[in-house]
Amino acid sequence: MIRVQNLVKSFGDFTAVKGITFEVAQGEIFAFLGPNGAGKTTTIKMLTTLLQPTSGTIELNGLNPLTHAQQARQHFGIVFQDPSLDSEQTAYENMDLHGVLYHVPRKLRAERIERLLKLFELWDRKDNYVKTFSGGMKRRLEIARGFLHTPSILFLDEPTLGLDPQSRNQLWTHVKHLNETEKTTVFLTTHYMDEADRVAHRIAIMDHGTIVAQGTSAELKQQTGSDSLEAAFLSFTGSSLRDEGADAKAQLRQTARMWRR
Protein backbone atom coordinates (compact mmCIF):
# COMPACT_ATOMS: atom_id res chain seq x y z
CA MET A 1 0.00 0.00 0.00
CA ILE A 2 1.31 3.43 -0.93
CA ARG A 3 -0.24 6.66 0.28
CA VAL A 4 1.14 10.02 -0.78
CA GLN A 5 -0.18 13.42 0.25
CA ASN A 6 0.81 16.84 -1.08
CA LEU A 7 4.27 15.65 -1.95
CA VAL A 8 6.60 18.46 -3.04
CA LYS A 9 10.22 18.42 -4.17
CA SER A 10 12.19 21.52 -5.07
CA PHE A 11 15.73 21.67 -6.39
CA GLY A 12 16.79 25.24 -5.61
CA ASP A 13 14.12 27.46 -7.13
CA PHE A 14 12.88 24.77 -9.52
CA THR A 15 9.99 22.65 -8.27
CA ALA A 16 10.05 19.21 -9.88
CA VAL A 17 7.10 17.75 -7.97
CA LYS A 18 4.34 20.20 -7.10
CA GLY A 19 2.19 18.71 -4.39
CA ILE A 20 0.89 15.40 -5.69
CA THR A 21 -1.60 13.17 -3.88
CA PHE A 22 -2.41 9.56 -4.74
CA GLU A 23 -2.97 6.11 -3.30
CA VAL A 24 -2.05 2.65 -4.49
CA ALA A 25 -3.88 -0.24 -2.87
CA GLN A 26 -2.22 -3.46 -1.74
CA GLY A 27 -1.98 -5.83 -4.70
CA GLU A 28 -2.61 -3.15 -7.30
CA ILE A 29 -0.54 -2.48 -10.42
CA PHE A 30 -0.26 1.26 -10.75
CA ALA A 31 1.26 2.94 -13.81
CA PHE A 32 2.74 6.40 -13.52
CA LEU A 33 2.91 7.99 -16.94
CA GLY A 34 4.19 11.34 -18.06
CA PRO A 35 6.44 13.11 -20.57
CA ASN A 36 10.19 13.47 -19.97
CA GLY A 37 10.91 15.60 -16.94
CA ALA A 38 7.40 15.25 -15.52
CA GLY A 39 8.82 14.25 -12.13
CA LYS A 40 8.21 10.49 -12.13
CA THR A 41 11.71 9.43 -11.14
CA THR A 42 11.93 12.19 -8.55
CA THR A 43 8.71 10.87 -7.01
CA ILE A 44 10.06 7.32 -6.94
CA LYS A 45 13.28 8.52 -5.33
CA MET A 46 11.31 10.16 -2.55
CA LEU A 47 9.20 7.04 -2.06
CA THR A 48 12.31 4.86 -1.85
CA THR A 49 14.26 6.96 0.71
CA LEU A 50 16.81 8.20 -1.81
CA LEU A 51 15.63 11.79 -1.71
CA GLN A 52 14.25 13.91 1.09
CA PRO A 53 10.94 15.56 0.10
CA THR A 54 10.62 19.32 0.52
CA SER A 55 7.20 18.76 2.09
CA GLY A 56 4.33 16.32 2.15
CA THR A 57 3.76 12.89 3.63
CA ILE A 58 4.44 9.35 2.43
CA GLU A 59 3.22 6.03 3.76
CA LEU A 60 4.47 2.63 2.59
CA ASN A 61 2.53 -0.24 4.13
CA GLY A 62 1.68 2.09 6.99
CA LEU A 63 5.31 3.11 7.56
CA ASN A 64 6.74 6.57 7.16
CA PRO A 65 9.97 6.22 5.15
CA LEU A 66 11.09 9.68 6.26
CA THR A 67 11.27 8.74 9.92
CA HIS A 68 11.64 4.95 9.63
CA ALA A 69 13.76 4.64 6.51
CA GLN A 70 15.29 1.32 7.39
CA GLN A 71 12.02 -0.42 8.28
CA ALA A 72 10.40 0.98 5.15
CA ARG A 73 13.23 -0.41 3.01
CA GLN A 74 12.27 -3.91 4.16
CA HIS A 75 9.00 -3.54 2.26
CA PHE A 76 10.03 -2.61 -1.25
CA GLY A 77 12.29 -3.53 -4.13
CA ILE A 78 13.21 -1.30 -7.03
CA VAL A 79 14.48 -1.42 -10.59
CA PHE A 80 16.02 1.97 -11.29
CA GLN A 81 15.73 3.91 -14.49
CA ASP A 82 19.46 4.65 -14.48
CA PRO A 83 22.10 1.90 -14.39
CA SER A 84 22.96 0.62 -10.92
CA LEU A 85 25.05 -2.49 -11.53
CA ASP A 86 28.60 -3.03 -10.41
CA SER A 87 30.33 -3.35 -13.76
CA GLU A 88 33.53 -4.67 -12.20
CA GLN A 89 31.76 -7.78 -10.95
CA THR A 90 30.21 -10.68 -12.83
CA ALA A 91 26.48 -11.08 -13.42
CA TYR A 92 26.33 -13.81 -10.81
CA GLU A 93 28.22 -11.73 -8.26
CA ASN A 94 25.85 -8.81 -8.81
CA MET A 95 22.89 -11.08 -8.15
CA ASP A 96 24.53 -12.68 -5.15
CA LEU A 97 25.44 -9.34 -3.61
CA HIS A 98 21.85 -8.21 -3.98
CA GLY A 99 20.60 -11.44 -2.40
CA VAL A 100 22.85 -10.93 0.59
CA LEU A 101 21.77 -7.31 1.01
CA TYR A 102 18.13 -8.42 0.93
CA HIS A 103 18.61 -11.34 3.33
CA VAL A 104 17.73 -14.10 0.86
CA PRO A 105 19.01 -17.33 2.49
CA ARG A 106 21.98 -18.92 0.73
CA LYS A 107 20.27 -21.98 -0.72
CA LEU A 108 17.18 -20.15 -1.90
CA ARG A 109 19.45 -17.46 -3.29
CA ALA A 110 21.37 -19.90 -5.47
CA GLU A 111 18.13 -21.44 -6.74
CA ARG A 112 16.49 -18.15 -7.56
CA ILE A 113 19.58 -16.68 -9.19
CA GLU A 114 19.78 -19.66 -11.50
CA ARG A 115 16.09 -19.53 -12.31
CA LEU A 116 16.07 -15.79 -13.00
CA LEU A 117 19.28 -15.72 -15.00
CA LYS A 118 17.87 -18.52 -17.12
CA LEU A 119 14.54 -16.76 -17.46
CA PHE A 120 16.22 -13.60 -18.74
CA GLU A 121 18.71 -15.61 -20.80
CA LEU A 122 21.83 -14.53 -19.01
CA TRP A 123 22.83 -17.88 -17.52
CA ASP A 124 25.50 -18.50 -20.21
CA ARG A 125 27.09 -15.20 -19.34
CA LYS A 126 26.79 -15.45 -15.58
CA ASP A 127 30.56 -15.45 -15.02
CA ASN A 128 31.29 -12.55 -17.35
CA TYR A 129 31.96 -9.09 -16.03
CA VAL A 130 29.01 -6.78 -16.43
CA LYS A 131 31.23 -4.26 -18.22
CA THR A 132 31.35 -6.69 -21.15
CA PHE A 133 27.54 -6.76 -21.47
CA SER A 134 25.43 -5.02 -24.10
CA GLY A 135 22.99 -2.33 -22.97
CA GLY A 136 20.01 -4.67 -23.19
CA MET A 137 21.81 -7.42 -21.29
CA LYS A 138 22.63 -5.01 -18.48
CA ARG A 139 19.02 -3.98 -18.40
CA ARG A 140 17.87 -7.60 -18.20
CA LEU A 141 20.28 -8.22 -15.37
CA GLU A 142 18.91 -5.24 -13.46
CA ILE A 143 15.42 -6.63 -13.86
CA ALA A 144 16.39 -10.18 -12.90
CA ARG A 145 18.06 -8.71 -9.83
CA GLY A 146 14.93 -6.78 -8.93
CA PHE A 147 12.98 -10.05 -8.82
CA LEU A 148 15.52 -11.88 -6.66
CA HIS A 149 13.72 -11.09 -3.46
CA THR A 150 9.95 -10.81 -3.27
CA PRO A 151 9.08 -7.46 -1.71
CA SER A 152 5.50 -6.51 -1.06
CA ILE A 153 5.92 -3.31 -3.10
CA LEU A 154 7.88 -3.29 -6.35
CA PHE A 155 8.97 -0.06 -8.02
CA LEU A 156 9.82 -0.33 -11.72
CA ASP A 157 11.14 2.89 -13.23
CA GLU A 158 11.02 2.46 -17.01
CA PRO A 159 12.02 -1.19 -16.71
CA THR A 160 11.66 -1.87 -20.44
CA LEU A 161 13.95 0.93 -21.56
CA GLY A 162 16.20 -0.54 -24.25
CA LEU A 163 14.76 -4.06 -24.09
CA ASP A 164 13.89 -6.26 -27.05
CA PRO A 165 10.24 -7.42 -27.41
CA GLN A 166 11.01 -10.91 -26.07
CA SER A 167 12.48 -9.57 -22.85
CA ARG A 168 9.66 -7.08 -22.48
CA ASN A 169 7.14 -9.81 -22.77
CA GLN A 170 9.04 -11.92 -20.24
CA LEU A 171 9.15 -9.00 -17.85
CA TRP A 172 5.46 -8.18 -17.91
CA THR A 173 4.43 -11.80 -17.71
CA HIS A 174 6.58 -12.12 -14.63
CA VAL A 175 5.20 -8.94 -13.11
CA LYS A 176 1.64 -10.09 -13.59
CA HIS A 177 2.48 -13.47 -12.16
CA LEU A 178 4.05 -11.93 -9.06
CA ASN A 179 1.08 -9.64 -8.68
CA GLU A 180 -1.39 -12.52 -8.88
CA THR A 181 0.43 -15.09 -6.77
CA GLU A 182 2.18 -12.89 -4.19
CA LYS A 183 -0.21 -9.95 -4.18
CA THR A 184 2.77 -7.72 -4.95
CA THR A 185 1.92 -4.04 -5.26
CA VAL A 186 3.57 -2.68 -8.40
CA PHE A 187 4.38 0.96 -9.07
CA LEU A 188 5.71 1.36 -12.59
CA THR A 189 6.61 4.05 -15.08
CA THR A 190 6.92 3.56 -18.81
CA HIS A 191 6.76 5.53 -22.03
CA TYR A 192 5.12 2.62 -23.84
CA MET A 193 1.37 3.15 -23.55
CA ASP A 194 0.56 -0.37 -24.73
CA GLU A 195 2.45 -1.77 -21.74
CA ALA A 196 0.57 0.37 -19.28
CA ASP A 197 -2.66 -0.54 -21.01
CA ARG A 198 -1.82 -4.22 -20.79
CA VAL A 199 -0.68 -4.58 -17.18
CA ALA A 200 -1.87 -1.63 -15.11
CA HIS A 201 -5.04 -1.73 -13.04
CA ARG A 202 -4.91 2.01 -12.60
CA ILE A 203 -3.00 4.83 -14.26
CA ALA A 204 -1.94 8.33 -13.21
CA ILE A 205 -0.71 10.85 -15.75
CA MET A 206 1.81 13.37 -14.53
CA ASP A 207 2.93 16.52 -16.29
CA HIS A 208 5.13 19.38 -15.10
CA GLY A 209 5.16 18.04 -11.56
CA THR A 210 1.41 17.63 -11.10
CA ILE A 211 -0.97 14.75 -11.64
CA VAL A 212 -3.30 15.77 -14.45
CA ALA A 213 -5.46 12.63 -14.61
CA GLN A 214 -6.05 9.41 -12.72
CA GLY A 215 -8.15 6.31 -13.34
CA THR A 216 -8.35 3.04 -15.22
CA SER A 217 -7.29 2.92 -18.81
CA ALA A 218 -10.94 2.76 -19.89
CA GLU A 219 -11.83 5.81 -17.78
CA LEU A 220 -8.98 7.87 -19.21
CA LYS A 221 -9.96 6.96 -22.76
CA GLN A 222 -13.57 7.76 -22.04
CA GLN A 223 -12.78 11.15 -20.42
CA THR A 224 -10.94 12.25 -23.56
CA GLY A 225 -13.10 10.43 -26.04
CA SER A 226 -10.04 8.62 -27.40
CA ASP A 227 -9.85 5.10 -28.69
CA SER A 228 -6.31 4.44 -27.47
CA LEU A 229 -4.39 5.20 -24.29
CA GLU A 230 -1.78 6.94 -26.40
CA ALA A 231 -4.36 9.36 -27.75
CA ALA A 232 -5.72 9.94 -24.26
CA PHE A 233 -2.19 10.59 -22.97
CA LEU A 234 -1.50 13.12 -25.71
CA SER A 235 -4.75 14.89 -25.12
CA PHE A 236 -3.95 15.24 -21.40
CA THR A 237 -0.35 16.32 -21.87
CA GLY A 238 -0.35 18.10 -25.23
CA SER A 239 1.93 17.16 -28.08
CA SER A 240 4.81 19.61 -27.67
CA LEU A 241 8.23 18.30 -26.66
CA ARG A 242 9.24 18.74 -23.04
CA ASP A 243 12.90 19.45 -23.43
CA GLU A 244 12.76 23.18 -24.34
CA GLY A 245 11.43 24.20 -20.98
CA ALA A 246 13.77 21.98 -19.01
CA ASP A 247 16.96 23.43 -17.60
CA ALA A 248 20.36 22.78 -19.12
CA LYS A 249 21.26 20.23 -16.48
CA ALA A 250 18.29 18.08 -17.38
CA GLN A 251 19.30 18.18 -21.01
CA LEU A 252 22.81 17.11 -20.15
CA ARG A 253 21.42 14.31 -18.05
CA GLN A 254 19.24 13.21 -20.94
CA THR A 255 22.18 13.23 -23.33
CA ALA A 256 24.37 11.36 -20.88
CA ARG A 257 21.66 8.77 -20.49
CA MET A 258 21.40 8.34 -24.25
CA TRP A 259 25.11 7.81 -24.62
CA ARG A 260 25.21 5.28 -21.86
CA ARG A 261 22.78 3.05 -23.68
Next chain:
Amino acid sequence: MGAIYILWLRELKRYVRSRVQVVVSLGQPCLYLLALGFGFGPVFQQAGHGSYLQFMAPGVIGMTVLFSSVFSGIAMLWDRQFGFLKETLVAPVPRLHIMIGRTLGGATVASIQGLLILIICLIAGFRPHSWTVLPQAIAFILMVAIVFSALGTAIGSVLQDMQGFQLIMNFLVMPVFFLSGALYPLNNLPRIMTIITRLDPLTYGVDGLRGSLIQSWRFNPALDFTVLAIVAALFLSLGAYLFSKIEV
Protein backbone atom coordinates in the same frame (compact mmCIF):
# COMPACT_ATOMS: atom_id res chain seq x y z
CA MET B 1 26.58 -8.83 9.19
CA GLY B 2 26.15 -10.33 5.72
CA ALA B 3 26.08 -6.85 4.22
CA ILE B 4 29.33 -5.82 5.90
CA TYR B 5 31.03 -8.96 4.67
CA ILE B 6 29.82 -8.79 1.08
CA LEU B 7 30.78 -5.12 0.70
CA TRP B 8 34.16 -5.76 2.31
CA LEU B 9 34.67 -8.62 -0.12
CA ARG B 10 33.71 -6.39 -3.04
CA GLU B 11 36.48 -3.89 -2.21
CA LEU B 12 38.97 -6.73 -2.01
CA LYS B 13 37.88 -8.23 -5.31
CA ARG B 14 38.15 -4.90 -7.03
CA TYR B 15 41.68 -4.53 -5.73
CA VAL B 16 42.84 -8.00 -6.70
CA ARG B 17 41.26 -7.70 -10.14
CA SER B 18 42.73 -4.35 -11.10
CA ARG B 19 46.34 -5.45 -11.42
CA VAL B 20 47.23 -2.28 -13.27
CA GLN B 21 46.05 -0.25 -10.31
CA VAL B 22 48.07 -2.37 -7.91
CA VAL B 23 51.23 -1.71 -9.90
CA VAL B 24 50.46 1.99 -10.34
CA SER B 25 49.71 2.55 -6.70
CA LEU B 26 52.88 0.77 -5.63
CA GLY B 27 54.88 2.67 -8.22
CA GLN B 28 54.52 6.02 -6.52
CA PRO B 29 55.99 4.99 -3.15
CA CYS B 30 58.76 3.16 -4.95
CA LEU B 31 59.54 6.36 -6.79
CA TYR B 32 59.78 8.20 -3.48
CA LEU B 33 62.06 5.51 -2.10
CA LEU B 34 64.32 5.67 -5.13
CA ALA B 35 64.38 9.38 -5.87
CA LEU B 36 64.43 10.68 -2.33
CA GLY B 37 66.34 7.74 -0.90
CA PHE B 38 69.27 8.18 -3.25
CA GLY B 39 68.95 11.93 -3.58
CA PHE B 40 68.73 12.86 0.10
CA GLY B 41 70.59 9.86 1.45
CA PRO B 42 74.08 11.40 1.40
CA VAL B 43 72.93 14.79 2.77
CA PHE B 44 71.03 13.06 5.53
CA GLN B 45 74.03 10.95 6.47
CA GLN B 46 76.41 13.94 6.47
CA ALA B 47 74.05 15.73 8.84
CA GLY B 48 74.64 12.87 11.24
CA HIS B 49 71.22 11.26 11.17
CA GLY B 50 72.33 7.83 9.93
CA SER B 51 70.84 5.95 6.99
CA TYR B 52 68.05 7.80 5.19
CA LEU B 53 66.49 4.58 3.92
CA GLN B 54 66.13 3.39 7.50
CA PHE B 55 64.53 6.70 8.40
CA MET B 56 62.19 7.12 5.45
CA ALA B 57 60.99 3.53 4.94
CA PRO B 58 58.43 3.71 7.77
CA GLY B 59 57.33 7.12 6.41
CA VAL B 60 56.82 5.76 2.91
CA ILE B 61 54.79 2.88 4.34
CA GLY B 62 52.63 5.42 6.18
CA MET B 63 52.25 7.44 3.00
CA THR B 64 51.17 4.39 1.01
CA VAL B 65 48.53 3.51 3.55
CA LEU B 66 47.33 7.14 3.70
CA PHE B 67 46.91 7.50 -0.07
CA SER B 68 45.39 4.10 -0.58
CA SER B 69 42.89 4.59 2.26
CA VAL B 70 41.69 8.00 1.19
CA PHE B 71 41.44 6.83 -2.43
CA SER B 72 39.25 3.90 -1.54
CA GLY B 73 36.80 6.23 0.18
CA ILE B 74 36.81 8.66 -2.70
CA ALA B 75 36.18 5.76 -5.10
CA MET B 76 32.60 6.16 -3.88
CA LEU B 77 32.46 8.98 -6.41
CA TRP B 78 32.59 6.37 -9.18
CA ASP B 79 29.97 4.22 -7.52
CA ARG B 80 27.80 7.31 -7.36
CA GLN B 81 28.45 8.14 -11.01
CA PHE B 82 27.91 4.60 -12.28
CA GLY B 83 24.88 4.15 -10.09
CA PHE B 84 25.90 1.21 -7.94
CA LEU B 85 25.80 3.34 -4.81
CA LYS B 86 22.02 3.68 -4.91
CA GLU B 87 21.61 -0.08 -5.15
CA THR B 88 23.24 -0.32 -1.72
CA LEU B 89 21.46 2.73 -0.34
CA VAL B 90 17.94 1.31 -0.77
CA ALA B 91 18.83 -2.10 0.63
CA PRO B 92 17.03 -3.10 3.84
CA VAL B 93 20.17 -3.06 5.95
CA PRO B 94 21.33 -0.26 8.22
CA ARG B 95 23.36 2.26 6.28
CA LEU B 96 25.90 1.94 9.06
CA HIS B 97 26.60 -1.63 7.90
CA ILE B 98 27.07 -0.51 4.33
CA MET B 99 29.44 2.21 5.46
CA ILE B 100 31.41 -0.15 7.72
CA GLY B 101 31.72 -2.79 4.98
CA ARG B 102 33.07 -0.27 2.52
CA THR B 103 35.40 1.33 5.05
CA LEU B 104 36.83 -1.93 6.33
CA GLY B 105 37.28 -3.10 2.74
CA GLY B 106 39.22 0.07 1.96
CA ALA B 107 41.27 -0.30 5.14
CA THR B 108 42.11 -3.91 4.29
CA VAL B 109 43.27 -2.98 0.81
CA ALA B 110 45.35 -0.09 2.19
CA SER B 111 46.94 -2.40 4.76
CA ILE B 112 47.87 -4.90 2.08
CA GLN B 113 49.44 -2.08 0.09
CA GLY B 114 51.37 -1.00 3.18
CA LEU B 115 52.64 -4.52 3.75
CA LEU B 116 53.72 -4.83 0.12
CA ILE B 117 55.72 -1.61 0.46
CA LEU B 118 57.25 -2.93 3.68
CA ILE B 119 58.39 -5.99 1.75
CA ILE B 120 59.77 -3.81 -1.04
CA CYS B 121 61.67 -1.76 1.55
CA LEU B 122 63.12 -4.95 2.99
CA ILE B 123 64.25 -6.00 -0.46
CA ALA B 124 65.78 -2.54 -0.97
CA GLY B 125 67.92 -3.03 2.11
CA PHE B 126 65.78 -1.69 4.94
CA ARG B 127 66.33 -3.61 8.19
CA PRO B 128 64.00 -3.35 11.17
CA HIS B 129 65.51 -3.16 14.66
CA SER B 130 64.48 -6.78 15.16
CA TRP B 131 61.97 -9.08 13.50
CA THR B 132 59.87 -9.31 16.66
CA VAL B 133 58.70 -5.70 16.21
CA LEU B 134 56.79 -6.58 13.04
CA PRO B 135 53.44 -7.36 14.74
CA GLN B 136 53.44 -3.96 16.43
CA ALA B 137 54.31 -2.25 13.15
CA ILE B 138 51.47 -4.10 11.44
CA ALA B 139 49.10 -2.99 14.16
CA PHE B 140 50.04 0.61 13.39
CA ILE B 141 49.52 0.01 9.68
CA LEU B 142 46.01 -1.23 10.44
CA MET B 143 45.26 1.75 12.68
CA VAL B 144 46.41 4.27 10.08
CA ALA B 145 44.38 2.41 7.44
CA ILE B 146 41.21 2.57 9.52
CA VAL B 147 41.64 6.25 10.42
CA PHE B 148 42.06 7.36 6.82
CA SER B 149 39.59 4.96 5.24
CA ALA B 150 36.98 6.38 7.59
CA LEU B 151 38.05 9.88 6.57
CA GLY B 152 37.86 8.77 2.93
CA THR B 153 34.31 7.52 3.41
CA ALA B 154 33.32 10.78 5.07
CA ILE B 155 34.78 12.76 2.17
CA GLY B 156 33.34 10.40 -0.44
CA SER B 157 29.89 10.85 1.06
CA VAL B 158 29.87 14.59 0.36
CA LEU B 159 31.93 14.78 -2.84
CA GLN B 160 29.84 15.31 -5.96
CA ASP B 161 32.44 15.58 -8.71
CA MET B 162 36.08 15.38 -9.72
CA GLN B 163 36.86 19.02 -8.92
CA GLY B 164 36.18 18.32 -5.28
CA PHE B 165 38.57 15.42 -5.52
CA GLN B 166 41.44 17.67 -6.65
CA LEU B 167 40.66 20.05 -3.83
CA ILE B 168 40.85 17.26 -1.26
CA MET B 169 44.12 15.93 -2.65
CA ASN B 170 45.86 19.31 -2.70
CA PHE B 171 44.53 20.83 0.48
CA LEU B 172 44.05 17.83 2.74
CA VAL B 173 45.90 14.69 1.75
CA MET B 174 49.20 16.25 0.66
CA PRO B 175 49.49 18.50 3.75
CA VAL B 176 48.64 15.56 6.00
CA PHE B 177 51.44 13.66 4.32
CA PHE B 178 54.09 16.42 4.40
CA LEU B 179 53.36 17.48 7.97
CA SER B 180 53.53 13.96 9.36
CA GLY B 181 57.29 13.62 9.49
CA ALA B 182 57.18 10.85 6.93
CA LEU B 183 60.08 12.29 4.95
CA TYR B 184 62.06 14.43 7.41
CA PRO B 185 62.55 14.57 11.17
CA LEU B 186 60.20 16.92 12.98
CA ASN B 187 62.82 18.14 15.46
CA ASN B 188 63.75 21.81 15.73
CA LEU B 189 60.76 23.10 13.79
CA PRO B 190 59.34 26.56 14.58
CA ARG B 191 56.85 26.35 17.43
CA ILE B 192 53.78 26.93 15.24
CA MET B 193 54.87 24.15 12.91
CA THR B 194 55.38 21.81 15.83
CA ILE B 195 51.81 22.45 16.92
CA ILE B 196 50.47 21.84 13.43
CA THR B 197 52.38 18.59 13.05
CA ARG B 198 50.92 17.42 16.34
CA LEU B 199 47.40 18.01 15.03
CA ASP B 200 48.09 15.72 12.09
CA PRO B 201 46.89 12.19 12.90
CA LEU B 202 49.38 10.68 10.48
CA THR B 203 52.21 12.05 12.68
CA TYR B 204 51.24 9.48 15.30
CA GLY B 205 50.97 6.73 12.72
CA VAL B 206 54.40 7.49 11.28
CA ASP B 207 55.84 7.76 14.79
CA GLY B 208 54.31 4.42 15.71
CA LEU B 209 55.72 2.81 12.59
CA ARG B 210 59.15 4.37 12.85
CA GLY B 211 59.30 3.75 16.57
CA SER B 212 58.33 0.12 16.18
CA LEU B 213 60.56 -0.59 13.23
CA ILE B 214 63.78 1.29 14.05
CA GLN B 215 63.28 2.19 17.74
CA SER B 216 63.32 5.91 17.14
CA TRP B 217 60.36 7.34 19.06
CA ARG B 218 59.21 10.91 19.15
CA PHE B 219 56.29 10.05 21.47
CA ASN B 220 55.66 6.54 22.74
CA PRO B 221 53.61 3.56 21.53
CA ALA B 222 50.81 4.02 24.05
CA LEU B 223 50.27 7.68 23.13
CA ASP B 224 50.42 6.98 19.39
CA PHE B 225 47.96 4.16 19.70
CA THR B 226 45.56 6.12 21.89
CA VAL B 227 45.52 9.14 19.60
CA LEU B 228 44.95 6.96 16.52
CA ALA B 229 42.13 5.09 18.26
CA ILE B 230 40.38 8.31 19.27
CA VAL B 231 40.74 9.83 15.81
CA ALA B 232 39.50 6.58 14.25
CA ALA B 233 36.39 6.69 16.44
CA LEU B 234 35.83 10.34 15.49
CA PHE B 235 36.25 9.79 11.75
CA LEU B 236 34.13 6.63 11.81
CA SER B 237 31.30 8.52 13.49
CA LEU B 238 31.64 11.40 11.06
CA GLY B 239 31.72 8.97 8.11
CA ALA B 240 28.68 7.09 9.41
CA TYR B 241 26.75 10.34 9.87
CA LEU B 242 27.59 11.75 6.44
CA PHE B 243 26.97 8.40 4.76
CA SER B 244 23.54 8.15 6.34
CA LYS B 245 22.66 11.54 4.79
CA ILE B 246 23.60 10.70 1.19
CA GLU B 247 20.99 11.51 -1.44
CA VAL B 248 21.27 10.46 -5.07
